[in-house]
Amino acid sequence: MEMYENILETLGNTPLVKLGRFHSGPATLAGKVEYFNPGGSVKDRIGIAMIEDAEKAGLLKPGGTIVEPTSGNTGVGLAMAANLRGYRLICACPDKIPKEKVALLEAMGATVLPCPTNVEADDPRSYYKVAERIRDEEGAFLPNQYRNQGNPEAHYRTTGPEIWRQTDGKVTHWVVGVGTGGTISGVAKYLKERNPRVHVAGVDTVGSIYAYYHEHRELPPAEQIHQYLIDGIGEDFMPSTVWWDYIDEIVTIDDKTAYRATLELARRESVFTGSSGGAAAAGARQVAQRLGADGLVVTLFPDSGERYLSKLNKDWMGEKGLLD
Ligand SMILES: Cc1ncc(COP(=O)(O)O)c(C=O)c1O
Known part of the structure; x- marks a missing residue:
């Protein structure tokens, strides 16, 4: 078949x-x-790659939570892998992202937290910092596409x-x-x-x-x-x-x-x-x-x-x- x-x-x-x-x-x-790509963007490639790396490294346990600062596409890539593998996903997003992307993430089962775009990256209200706070408060796994070497490595491999x-x-x-x-x-x-x-x-x-x-x-x-x-x-x-x-x-x-x-x-x-x-x-x-x-x-x-x-x-x- x-x-x-x-x-x-x-x-x-x-x-x-x-x-x-x-x-x-x-x-x-x-x-x-x-x-x-199946989730409609280049980021599908890194979503599954970062989750598989985390599983191998023991950073993500069955039923665990993933939180990511994302403008949307990485969220969809992560949501696909999270749904198939039984994880919960929270996306901290800049508030300038189009409403279609918010709807898409929510339709895929993710929780979306809009954060102000007009603040510095190290401001506690920025989407980066909000994601870090949730990681610390909820013991969630934060793939962090801005630091995770599995991101460029996925492109090196595929x-x-x-x-x-x-x-x-x-x-x-x-x-x-x-x-x-x-x-x-x-x-x-x-x-x-x-x-x-x-x-x-x-x-x-x-x-x-x-x-x-x-x-x-x-x-x-x-x-x-x-x-x-x-x-x-x-x-x-x-x-x-x-x-x-x-x-x-x-x-x-x-x-x-x-x-x-x-x-x-x-x-x-x-x-x-x-x-x-x-x-x-x-x-x-x-x-x-x-x-x-x-x-x-x-x-x-x-x-x-x-x-x-x-x-x-x-x-x-x-x-x-x-x-x-
Ligand atoms: C719509 C869109 N275009 C381009 C990029 C850039 O790709 P990369 O993060 O691999 O540099 C991203 C992701 O950040 C994106 O969401």
């Missing part, structure tokens, strides 16, 4: 799709479409080899958004081990720290760190899941460029991804434009635009000045 034991067995091996309308030559641009195989080892550039840095880092390590000439560029937002850090090896002055409208990438602190040794360049993309690229991908390629996918594509296209015919640039679309329909519409984008 052709039947999976459970939905998580369908994880990974997502399609790599050429983006010949979004970027027309001479270099080739292709995107790995992660909304084909996403990286998939890209190498799907391009017959011909990938020349890996260009992708940086949130926790798990995706860029694990894939970059794998690809550079296979071919040290693979160039790795991270895509950052205006208002985040990564571009400045890459240039100066220190965090930017506080006044340069501010909020932005792209979901899921950029940070205001340095996670230890960013493996800087494997990152050659950071490309900065502003909100308008990212949202416009998101709609352009939907309308020209029929690939409907979230704004972090739009930002990644815009950054990858900038890199591809510098290259000749043997350039093969791979980017990645972390999730679907359907997760953000309350933002990806004329009214919201118009109100935020993202349209002409």
Whole structure:
């Protein structure tokens, strides 16, 4: 019989799709479409990986509680694994996440705690600190995708080899958004081990720290760190899941460029991804434009635009000045 034991067995091996309308030559641009994963995002890969690591390390006992600070997708990945393995999940979320994501987490059985976004990461009200308090008060397991090396390692084990195989080892550039840095880092390590000439560029937002850090090896002055409208990438602190040794360049993309690229991908390629996918594509296209015919640039679309329909519409984008 052709039947999976459970939905998580369908994880990974997502399609790599050429983006010949979004970027027309001479270099080739292709995107790995992660909304084909069973929970609809790239984070399904790390949810199960971090839970399995914790089980092996004895950090998670049968019937235990998991708490995670997450903007949503990691919560869904964790919820899938938690449901199948009998754990309870609490997600501390920034309050700017779209209501679709809250509904999705709750539908999956998770408890959602919205936390203010306009406070410092070390403020007790921040979603990071709220998750730590629940860990301490309830003895819950906190996977912490910002520190858990199982996050980049999951991409080293799965996403990286998939890209190498799907391009017959011909990938020349890996260009992708940086949130926790798990995706860029694990894939970059794998690809550079296979071919040290693979160039790795991270895509950052205006208002985040990564571009400045890459240039100066220190965090930017506080006044340069501010909020932005792209979901899921950029940070205001340095996670230890960013493996800087494997990152050659950071490309900065502003909100308008990212949202416009998101709609352009939907309308020209029929690939409907979230704004972090739009930002990644815009950054990858900038890199591809510098290259000749043997350039093969791979980017990645972390999730679907359907997760953000309350933002990806004329009214919201118009109100935020993202349209002409
Ligand atoms: C929508 C979205 N895009 C991109 C990312 C970035 O991926 P990573 O955390 O692996 O850098 C995330 C996760 O943080 C995300 O939720």
